[in-house]
Amino acid sequence: MDEESAGGPGTATITRPARVVLVEDHPAVREQLTALLRAAGLDVVAVAGDLRGGHDAVRTARPEVAVVDNRLPDGRGIDLCALLAREAPEVALIVHSGAVTDAETERALALGVAAVVPKSLRGSELLAAVRHAAGRSRP
Numbered sequence: 001m002d003e004e005s006a007g008g009p010g011t012a013t014i015t016r017p018a019r020v021v022l023v024e025d026h027p028a029v030r031e032q033l034t035a036l037l038r039a040a041g042l043d044v045v046a047v048a049g050d051l052r053g054g055h056d057a058v059r060t061a062r063p064e065v066a067v068v069d070n071r072l073p074d075g076r077g078i079d080l081c082a083l084l085a086r087e088a089p090e091v092a093l094i095v096h097s098g099a100v101t102d103a104e105t106e107r108a109l110a111l112g113v114a115a116v117v118p119k120s121l122r123g124s125e126l127l128a129a130v131r132h133a134a135g136r137s138r139p
Helices: 027-039 051-061 077-087 102-111 124-137
Strands: 019-023 043-048 065-069 092-097 115-118
Touching: 019 027, 019 051, 027 043, 027 065, 027 124, 043 051, 051 065, 051 077, 065 077, 065 124, 077 092, 077 102, 092 102, 092 124, 102 115, 115 124
Parallel strands: 019 043, 019 065, 065 092, 092 115
Antiparallel strands: none
C-alpha cells in the first residue's frame, strides 16, 4: 500500500515509504503531525506553514500525498487544493482541519480531494486517510 517495488523477475524488491508534504501553520501541530506520520513509516519530505510555501513544496517535492490544513494565514487550504489538483493531479490531497464547513467539504470532494479529515489528538483518522491516498496515487 505505501510501498513501491522495482525490478523484474529474479531481482530484489526495493521498497520505499510514501512521500508526504505537510502544510500546517501552527508549529507545535506541525511538529506533532510530522512525528506521527514518520512514526507510521511515511516519509515527510517537506513541511510548510502557509499556502504559498505549501504550493512551492508540493511542486518541488512531488509527493504521493499532500496533507493541507484548511485555515492558513494567507488563504484557504481548499483553494490550495484546487490549484494543486490542476498543477499536480498525481498528488493525492487531504484536507486536515479543525473547522471545515459542509459546503467546503463538498467543494473539496468535487475537486478530487481524497479525504477531508477533522483534526484529533490521536491522529488515527489522518493516518488511515494518508495510507489510503498513498495507495491510490501509485501507478
